[in-house]
Amino acid sequence: MERIFTKPRNNWQQAVEALGFGFHTSDVAYWDESAYYTFSMEEITKLETITAELWDMCLQAVQYVIDHNLFDQFKIPKFIVPHIIDSWDNDAPAIYGRFDLCYDGHGEPKLLEFNADTPTSLFEASIVQWFWLKDFDEPKDQFNSLHEKLIAYWKYLIDYLYDDSLYFTCVKGILEDFTTTAYLQDCAMQAGITTEFIYIEDIGWDNNNHFFVDLNNKPIKNIFKLYPYEWMVNESFGQNLIIDKLKAIWIEPSWKMILSNKAILPILWQLFPYHKNLLPAYFTRSNLKNYVKKPLLSREGANITIVENEKLVASSEGEYGEEGFIFQELKKLPDFNGNFPVIGSWVIGQQPAGIGIRESNGLITDNLSRFIPHLILP
Amino acid sequence: MKKSKAISLALVTGLLGCNSHPQQTRLYLRTDTLENYTSTSPGYQGYYAFRPIGTYYSFGYVRQGYSSSEVHTSEPSITRGGFGESGGFHVSTSS
Numbered sequence: 269m270e271r272i273f274t275k276p277r278n279n280w281q282q283a284v285e286a287l288g289f290g291f292h293t294s295d296v297a298y299w300d301e302s303a304y305y306t307f308s309m310e311e312i313t314k315l316e317t318i319t320a321e322l323w324d325m326c327l328q329a330v331q332y333v334i335d336h337n338l339f340d341q342f343k344i345p346k347f348i349v350p351h352i353i354d355s356w357d358n359d360a361p362a363i364y365g366r367f368d369l370c371y372d373g374h375g376e377p378k379l380l381e382f383n384a385d386t387p388t389s390l391f392e393a394s395i396v397q398w399f400w401l402k403d404f405d406e407p408k409d410q411f412n413s414l415h416e417k418l419i420a421y422w423k424y425l426i427d428y429l430y431d432d433s434l435y436f437t438c439v440k441g442i443l444e445d446f447t448t449t450a451y452l453q454d455c456a457m458q459a460g461i462t463t464e465f466i467y468i469e470d471i472g473w474d475n476n477n478h479f480f481v482d483l484n485n486k487p488i489k490n491i492f493k494l495y496p497y498e499w500m501v502n503e504s505f506g507q508n509l510i511i512d513k514l515k516a517i518w519i520e521p522s523w524k525m526i527l528s529n530k531a532i533l534p535i536l537w538q539l540f541p542y543h544k545n546l547l548p549a550y551f552t553r554s555n556l557k558n559y560v561k562k563p564l565l566s567r568e569g570a571n572i573t574i575v576e577n578e579k580l581v582a583s584s585e586g587e588y589g590e591e592g593f594i595f596q597e598l599k600k601l602p603d604f605n606g607n608f609p610v611i612g613s614w615v616i617g618q619q620p621a622g623i624g625i626r627e628s629n630g631l632i633t634d635n636l637s638r639f640i641p642h643l644i645l646p
Numbered sequence: 647m648k649k650s651k652a653i654s655l656a657l658v659t660g661l662l663g664c665n666s667h668p669q670q671t672r673l674y675l676r677t678d679t680l681e682n683y684t685s686t687s688p689g690y691q692g693y694y695a696f697r698p699i700g701t702y703y704s705f706g707y708v709r710q711g712y713s714s715s716e717v718h719t720s721e722p723s724i725t726r727g728g729f730g731e732s733g734g735f736h737v738s739t740s741s
Contacts, residue, residue, distance in 0.1 A: 288655065288662030312648065391658075398653055410649040439730050447662060454657035469730035476723040485721055495729065505728030622648075644648060 269307050269373025271604040271640075276301045277403055288451075289396050291444045299392065300638040301400055305609065305625055306645050311373055312411045312623075318377055318545050319613040319620035322367055325543070326382060329535050330356060330526050341551065342531040343564055343591035348501050351510050352522045360521035361428045362617075363421060363452070363492070364390065366624075368633075369545075369611045372602030376544045379536075380599070380610065381562070384527035385520050386496050388444065389612060389639060390414065391451045393624030397641035409644040412622035414614055415455070421617035422459035429517060430489040434461050435482065437468045438494040449494045456492075468495050473505055479514040480505075492519040496528070498565050530562045530594045549596040558598035564591045572632050574598060582631050601631055608633070609640065 277283055280301055284292050292299035307315075333339070334356060339349050354360075366387035371377035394414035401410050434456055438449040453463050464482065471488065472481040480488040493500075500506055509522070526532060533549035540546060553559065561573040563586075571586040576598060601608035610633045612624045626637040 286659065288658040290662055395653065395655070395658075398649065401649070412649045414650070415653045416650045443662075447658070450658050450661055451655075454655050457656055458654075467730070469727055471729050472721075472724040472726045473728055474724055481724060485724055499732040500729055503729055503731045508728070 269305060269311055269371070271303055271305055271607060271609075273303050274301070274404075277400075283399070283403070284396055287395055287399060288447060289391065291447065292396075296636055296638070298638055299396060300627070300640055301404075303607070303640055304404075305640060305642040307373070307411070307642060308645055311371075312644055315369070315371070315377060315411065315611065315613055315623060316620045318369070319367055319615060322379055322382070322545060323365070323615045323618065323620075325536060325540055326365075326384070326527050326532070329532055329539055330523055332539060333526050333532075333535060334523075338535070341535075342526060342529045344525055344529070345501050345506075347507060347510060348497075348522060348525070352525055355518075355521040356523040359428075360517060360519075360523070361425045362520050362524060363418070363425070364520075364617075365524075365527070365615045366390075367613045367615070369613055370599045370601055371611050377611070378547050378599045379533075379545055380547075380596075381530060382527055382532065383612075385524045386494055386528070387612075387614075388448045388494070389624050389626065390614070391447050392639045393612065393614065393622055394418070395451065397624065397639075400641045401643055404641075405643060408646070410622075410642060411644060414616060414622045417616040417619060417621040418452070418455040419459045422456045422461055424617065426459070426461060429461075432487075432489040433464045435464045435466055435488050435491040436494075437466050437471065437491060440467045440469055445494050449492070452492060452494075468493065471505070473508050477513065478508075479512050480508070480516055487514055488516055489514055490517045490519075496565075497522060497525045498528075530564050530566070533562075533596055534594055547597045547599050549594055551592075551594055553595045556595055556597055560596045560598055561593050562596060563593055574631055584632050601628075601633070610637075 281292065284299055289299065333342070334353055339346070339352075344352070364387060365382060365384040366389070367382050368380040369377040370380055394412065398410065398412055398415070401408060436449050436453040436456075438445040450465070453465060456463050466482050470483055472483070472485065473479075474481050474485070474487075480491070482488055500509070509518075531551070533547075534551050536543075537546055537549045548554075548556065550556070557578065558576045559574075561575070563571045566572070566586065572582075572584045573580065574582040601610060606629065607627045608629070608631060609625050609627045612626060614621045614623065623642065625640045625642055626633055627640050628637040
């Protein structure tokens, strides 16, 4: 694994905008093709194998949490627990997830966390870096079969959906979320599914019939949401999830609330102690001297504290942590000349499907991180 | 071989892509009617009832979102707005 400086394509902004990628730059560049990472096939095969193994371990962990009724440790509201269990027992459809891994090409990749409910950066990983490679060095390979696996898995899921439209929803006014949602809708359409879009604020509740409706007051039976469950369950319609007479299929399913919660990290360590791809993690500080304190529910690297030899090394502000924290042994991100990458390794359906790399200037990957493309050396 | 062999986008580039004139605002209309978002069936590249919002930068126009506030229906038994109340947050890249 190496980081290589290169010259961005001429007019790269127009090239990525033509794909529909409108959030390539905010205050700082988010899409950054002034560098790229190279991997050997051996390194990629390792990432692929580990991703499959971690996914299998996560599924075992969900079963363990349900069997032992550990929802309190996740601070999951009691009212939604039956919905979670039903979605698990009924094998409710799930489409994707992203493991964030710490890896520098040497040794074993370590799991930092699993983004199981609303993982984004999908469009960048699947589309933008694919077209970058096509322009940059088309014969080279990339760990990226996200697009074809998404279409294939939507096709597979058709039999699991109600015979009705599949709605796609996200919050208004955020181009990044809208792009990711539209991309997933695009893939579903290409899989032959009839789709509709509705902003999450526009979803209605039929108080007479007790089901969710679209803007035509038509019942919603299948819906993909790019909106976190931990927000949904605390909002006015949250309780309606459990009284919905149509039992709408929500994708991702509510059992993903278990995996998207940082509490899964101590559970995984408990179930698979000393696993080569896990870091020790606990609900208390335990005997850790070098550790990262993470809120159970947090986004964009908020409210993270890094302690090394009893000293605060880095911290981030935010509004999370009310539900509690977990403590994970510190594994510093690799330093490529002041650039600290995290590898996001995707699962589509049940399979590893590709990676996307986000870089930051420090040990915490926050909302100012940048996306760097990659390729595989022959 | 790890990468996808071919990629085509039916919806995204139609909605969000702009090939030659990024500074031009594209309106996905029907915001003046009570008809709702266009149904998108396979292969159909239709319009959404969205009005883009964005900012002009030195290199061109960057869309930052879409507004559909004009789209609404009224029905006494229907309540709306019960999801999406966690304003000020968004899912974003690192989630």
